[in-house]
Amino acid sequence: MDAKRTVLWLAAVAIVVGAAVALTSCGGGGGGNTTSAGAAPKIALLLPESKTARYETQDKPLFEKKVKELAPDAEILYSNANQDATQQQSQADAALTNGANVLVLDPVDSASAASIVTKAAAQKVPVISYDRLILNAPVDYYVSFDNEQVGKLQGQALLDKLTGMGSAGKTIVMINGAPTDNNAKLFKAGAHSILDGKVKIGVEYDTPDWSPDKAQTEMDQAITKLGKSGFVGVYCANDGTAGGAIAAMKGAGIDPKTRPTTGQDAELAGIQRVLLGEQYMTVYKAIKLEAAAAAELAVALAKGEAVPSTLQLSNVNNGSKDVPSVLLTPVAVTKDNIKSTVVADGFWTVPQILSTPELQAAGKAAGLQ
Numbered sequence: 001m002d003a004k005r006t007v008l009w010l011a012a013v014a015i016v017v018g019a020a021v022a023l024t025s026c027g028g029g030g031g032g033n034t035t036s037a038g039a040a041p042k043i044a045l046l047l048p049e050s051k052t053a054r055y056e057t058q059d060k061p062l063f064e065k066k067v068k069e070l071a072p073d074a075e076i077l078y079s080n081a082n083q084d085a086t087q088q089q090s091q092a093d094a095a096l097t098n099g100a101n102v103l104v105l106d107p108v109d110s111a112s113a114a115s116i117v118t119k120a121a122a123q124k125v126p127v128i129s130y131d132r133l134i135l136n137a138p139v140d141y142y143v144s145f146d147n148e149q150v151g152k153l154q155g156q157a158l159l160d161k162l163t164g165m166g167s168a169g170k171t172i173v174m175i176n177g178a179p180t181d182n183n184a185k186l187f188k189a190g191a192h193s194i195l196d197g198k199v200k201i202g203v204e205y206d207t208p209d210w211s212p213d214k215a216q217t218e219m220d221q222a223i224t225k226l227g228k229s230g231f232v233g234v235y236c237a238n239d240g241t242a243g244g245a246i247a248a249m250k251g252a253g254i255d256p257k258t259r260p261t262t263g264q265d266a267e268l269a270g271i272q273r274v275l276l277g278e279q280y281m282t283v284y285k286a287i288k289l290e291a292a293a294a295a296e297l298a299v300a301l302a303k304g305e306a307v308p309s310t311l312q313l314s315n316v317n318n319g320s321k322d323v324p325s326v327l328l329t330p331v332a333v334t335k336d337n338i339k340s341t342v343v344a345d346g347f348w349t350v351p352q353i354l355s356t357p358e359l360q361a362a363g364k365a366a367g368l369q
C-alpha cells in the first residue's frame with residue numbers, strides 16, 4: 001500500500017469507528033434519542049392519575065398493544081403519577097436513567113412538566129406531549145383532541161337541553177377540571193364561549209387534581225349556597241367530576257334527572273348514568289386513535305425513523321414553539337346515540353354497559369338491545 005492509499009484507508013477506518021461510537025452513544029443505556037442498530041427500543045409512557053378511569057382501562061392497554069404491534073421487541077417503561085407532579089418528575093428521571101429512547105408524557109402539571117422536557121432534550125430524548133399540552137418547552141409532538149371543541153360540545157348540549165326544558169337564562173353550577181391541566185383551561189373556555197350570556201353561572205369551581213371527591217364537596221357547597229331549587233343544571237368537565245356532583249345531589253335528596261349534568265370520557269360509569277338518565281351527556285374521545293397515533297410517533301422516534309406520512313399533523317403553539325400535532329375530533333353522546341358512537345366503535349360492548357337488570361331495562365328502552 002502506498003502512502004496515499006494508507007492515509008485514505010486510515011481515514012475510512014476512522015469514519016467507520018466514529019460512526020460506531022456515535023451509534024453506541026446514541027443507544028439505550030446512555031439515554032440517547034435512538035436505539036443502536038438491533039437494540040430493542042425503550043419507550044416510556046408516563047400517565048398522570050388513576051382516579052379517572054380512562055388511563056388504566058384505555059390509554060395504557062391501547063398504547064401498549066399498538067407499540068407491540070409496531071415493534072414486538074419494544075420495552076415499555078410505564079408509570080402513573082397519581083396526580084402528583086413531583087412524583088411524575090421522579091418517574092421521568094427514572095425513565096431517562098433506564099435508557100428510555102422517547103418519553104410519551106401526559107403531564108400532571110402542564111407548566112412544571114417543562115423541566116422534564118428540558119432534561120430529556122439535553123439527553124437528546126424526544127418528548128411526545130400526550131393528551132395534555134406541556135407549555136413553554138421544546139416538545140417534539142403533541143397528540144390530543146380538539147379540546148376547546150370538547151367544552152363547546154358540553155356547553156351546547158347543556159344549553160339545548162335547558163332551552164328544551166324552558167330553563168334557558170336560569171342558574172347553573174360549573175365544575176371545571178384541574179387548574180394545572182392545560183386541557184381544563186380549554187374545556188372551560190369552550191364551555192364559557194357557549195354558555196356566557198345564555199345562563200347565569202351561580203357558582204363556579206376549578207377542581208384540584210380533577211378529583212371526583214373534591215367535585216362532590218364543591219357540589220355540596222353549591223347546593224348550600226344556591227339552595228336545592230336554586231339551580232337548573234350542572235356543567236361538569238368530565239365523568240369523574242360528574243359522578244361526584246351527582247352523588248352530592250342524591251345525598252341532598254335532589255333527583256339528578258331533573259338537573260341535566262355534562263361529562264366527558266364516555267367512561268363506563270358515565271355511559272351507564274347517561275343511559276339511566278342521571279347524567280345528561282358525556283363526550284366520547286376515541287382513545288384508541290389517540291393511543292395509536294402516540295405509539296406510531298413513539299416507535300418512529302425511538303428507532304430514528306421517519307414519522308408515518310399517514311399521520312395528519314397541524315401546528316399548536318405551546319408558548320415556546322409550533323408543535324406538530326395530531327388533533328382528533330370529540331363527539332357528544334346522549335342516550336340517543338350511545339349505540340352509534342361508543343358501541344359502534346367497540347369502546348364498550350352492550351353486555352358491558354348493561355350490567356344490571358336496571359341498566360338492561362334502560363338499554364331496551366333506548367334501543368341498545
Ligand code: BGC
Nearest residue numbers: 052131132181183210238265
Ligand atoms: C383529559 C380528560 C380527563 C381529565 C382528568 C384531561 O386532561 O383530557 O379526558 O378526564 O384530564 O384526568
